[in-house]
Amino acid sequence: MMKLVTVAEMRAMEAEANARGVSYETMMERAGLGVARFVNENLYVGEDEKIAVGLVGSGNNGGDALVTLAALARMGWTVRAYLTSAPDRSHPLIKRLLDFDAELVEMAQDAEFSRLDGWLESAAVILDGVLGTGIHLPLRPETARLLGHVAEFDPPGTVVAVDCPSGVDCESGEMAEETIPADVTLCMDAVKVGLMRFPAYAAIGDLQVIDLELPEDLPTEQGLRRSVADYDMVGERLPVRALDAHKGSFGTVMAAVGSIPYTGAAYLAGMAAYRVGAGLVRMAVPGPLHAALAGKFPEATWLLLPHEMGVIAAAGAELLLKNLDRVTALLVGPGLGLEETTGEFLAHLLTGKSSKTARHPLGFGSAAQNHETAEHLAALPPLVMDADGLRLLAKMENWPARLPEGCILTPHAGEMAALTGLSVEEIQAERMAVAEKYAREWGQVVILKGALTVVAAPDGRVTVIPIATPALARAGTGDVLAGAAAGFRAQGLEAFDAAVCAAFIHGEAGLAASRTSAEASVVAGDLLPLIPAVMSLF
Numbered sequence: 001m002m003k004l005v006t007v008a009e010m011r012a013m014e015a016e017a018n019a020r021g022v023s024y025e026t027m028m029e030r031a032g033l034g035v036a037r038f039v040n041e042n043l044y045v046g047e048d049e050k051i052a053v054g055l056v057g058s059g060n061n062g063g064d065a066l067v068t069l070a071a072l073a074r075m076g077w078t079v080r081a082y083l084t085s086a087p088d089r090s091h092p093l094i095k096r097l098l099d100f101d102a103e104l105v106e107m108a109q110d111a112e113f114s115r116l117d118g119w120l121e122s123a124a125v126i127l128d129g130v131l132g133t134g135i136h137l138p139l140r141p142e143t144a145r146l147l148g149h150v151a152e153f154d155p156p157g158t159v160v161a162v163d164c165p166s167g168v169d170c171e172s173g174e175m176a177e178e179t180i181p182a183d184v185t186l187c188m189d190a191v192k193v194g195l196m197r198f199p200a201y202a203a204i205g206d207l208q209v210i211d212l213e214l215p216e217d218l219p220t221e222q223g224l225r226r227s228v229a230d231y232d233m234v235g236e237r238l239p240v241r242a243l244d245a246h247k248g249s250f251g252t253v254m255a256a257v258g259s260i261p262y263t264g265a266a267y268l269a270g271m272a273a274y275r276v277g278a279g280l281v282r283m284a285v286p287g288p289l290h291a292a293l294a295g296k297f298p299e300a301t302w303l304l305l306p307h308e309m310g311v312i313a314a315a316g317a318e319l320l321l322k323n324l325d326r327v328t329a330l331l332v333g334p335g336l337g338l339e340e341t342t343g344e345f346l347a348h349l350l351t352g353k354s355s356k357t358a359r360h361p362l363g364f365g366s367a368a369q370n371h372e373t374a375e376h377l378a379a380l381p382p383l384v385m386d387a388d389g390l391r392l393l394a395k396m397e398n399w400p401a402r403l404p405e406g407c408i409l410t411p412h413a414g415e416m417a418a419l420t421g422l423s424v425e426e427i428q429a430e431r432m433a434v435a436e437k438y439a440r441e442w443g444q445v446v447i448l449k450g451a452l453t454v455v456a457a458p459d460g461r462v463t464v465i466p467i468a469t470p471a472l473a474r475a476g477t478g479d480v481l482a483g484a485a486a487g488f489r490a491q492g493l494e495a496f497d498a499a500v501c502a503a504f505i506h507g508e509a510g511l512a513a514s515r516t517s518a519e520a521s522v523v524a525g526d527l528l529p530l531i532p533a534v535m536s537l538f
């Protein structure tokens with residue numbers, strides 16, 4: 001798990017660490033040594049190609065780069081420092097480099113960048129240490145000229161951004177157009193929130209965190225609730241599969257999904273639940289879907305619900321409620337459509353009463369009736385609500401009070417708009433904050449889907465899935481994600497963990513699909529056979 005912090009939180013942690021005896025100087029030494037180790041161990045180059053060029057700014061980000069260069073020199077690299085301001089030859093970090101016979105050039109002495117171009121041509125690694133978290137955009141013209149020149153030069157070596165690509169605002173995610181796109185960004189101690197926003201995200205390349213080994217009980221750190229998902233975080237949360245397991249060990253998903261117009265959504269969701277390890281998937285679908293899907297999906301069992309014109313009808317709720325005995329997660333939503341009768345089906349499912357018999361089908365009744373409804377909700381299996389299920393829910397008065405505890409809601413920005421009344425633009429501009437706020441307000445886990453999916457829990461935990469690929473911007477991929485979330489929930493994961501595991505594995509499957517075929521050609525069904533490949537990496 002990578003911590004995700006604001007710039008102010010990072011500064012506070014540094015100050016607290018400093019007060020506890022881990023000095024700023026020590027932190028810089030650890031930062032530089034960490035970058036050097038990463039470069040030396042992970043960027044494989046031949047002995048005679050070990051040349052690193054550092055672009056060095058005048059702040060602490062440049063300080064990190066200088067420490068890195070000296071450490072690389074100690075590891076046998078030829079190192080060169082290109083400085084944005086005149087080097088103070090008595091400064092300990094500069095002296096240390098000179099002791100290794102490193103070449104130093106100041107930008108002002110290289111008017112046409114001719115020295116720099118020669119260096120860039122031969123460097124295996126380019127360290128971008130011009131600007132870090134201390135930046136205020138817009139860039140000063142001479143800095144913009146340097147960054148823009150390197151970006152346009154597009155050096156053949158690996159560009160390693162120190163803490164962040166220089167030119168990125170680590171808080172807002174704004175980015176100067178001259179910013180050098182990194183191949184890998186090595187964040188000091190924690191990822192800064194701006195890197196998980198656009199446009200900055202597009203420039204960071206692979207993301208790694210260098211551990212500064214700050215004391216673990218720093219007050220600011222104790223309060224941190226945000227993180228960025230990675231294989232370690234997800235691997236720690238995946239269900240354990242015992243050798244003596246039987247299908248009951250991995251739970252049963254009941255999927256109330258599909259309609260004739262959206263037949264495939266049912267399959268995608270149900271199969272995804274299996275692919276992430278659910279023991280049994282029961283498909284509660286409008287009757288006519290059985291003939292279309294049974295041959296394609298022999299692993300499922302079927303509960304045929306009454307339908308009207310191919311959509312689940314109100315009367316389906318009673319049948320479904322009678323069949324929830326061993327169900328450990330109930331998925332509602334993919335492909336349902338928005339017909340009124342399906343809305344009544346959902347209301348009945350959530351109240352235990354049909355709109356025909358209940359005077360107050362949504363529970364606005366006497367204390368005794370409300371108690372009955374609460375008991376009914378408490379008896380439902382853990383719920384995953386997706387897609388049209390969310391849109392039908394959004395139409396119900398005071399809907400957040402209609403759900404049992406422990407639900408996972410999986411809106412994309414459009415569905416989130418329907419649930420919150422915010423515009424899609426408002427949601428996209430503040431994805432993290434919006435997911436965080438409403439997860440708390442509704443008391444449910446929210447997966448706000450899209451590029452950089454955000455998972456938020458009512459207790460304030462927020463995890464960003466650091467994946468954005470056009471391969472996932474396709475019809476049906478959301479059904480796969482919802483099915484995966486239900487699959488994990490059925491195996492007993494708590495709602496937040498199930499949501500994080502599903503969103504991460506879904507995202508990685510999308511990346512895998514775009515690696516093996518043209519992004520434009522990836523369809524939702526392609527993700528299903530890739531889920532096992534991703535799961536095998538843990």
Ligand SMILES: NC(=O)C1=CN([C@@H]2O[C@H](COP(=O)(O)OP(=O)(O)OC[C@H]3O[C@@H](n4cnc5c(N)ncnc54)[C@H](OP(=O)(O)O)[C@@H]3O)[C@@H](O)[C@H]2O)[C@@H](O)CC1
Pocket residue numbers: 014024025027028031057058059060061062064130131132133134135136137138139140143162163164188
């Ligand atoms: N605390 C620590 O010891 C630790 C810090 N760490 C590291 O420190 C970094 C933060 O360092 P920081 O605060 O010194 O700021 P930093 O990003 O180097 O930028 C300041 C420089 O940028 C310049 N500048 C600003 N705006 C500009 C513009 N628009 N256009 C052009 N230039 C502009 C500004 O110039 P000035 O305005 O002062 O003339 C100054 O020279 C952080 O990212 C991490 O890498 C970690 O290793 C952990 C330990």
Ligand SMILES: [K+]
Pocket residue numbers: 061128129130131132161162163164165166
């Ligand atoms: K940088």
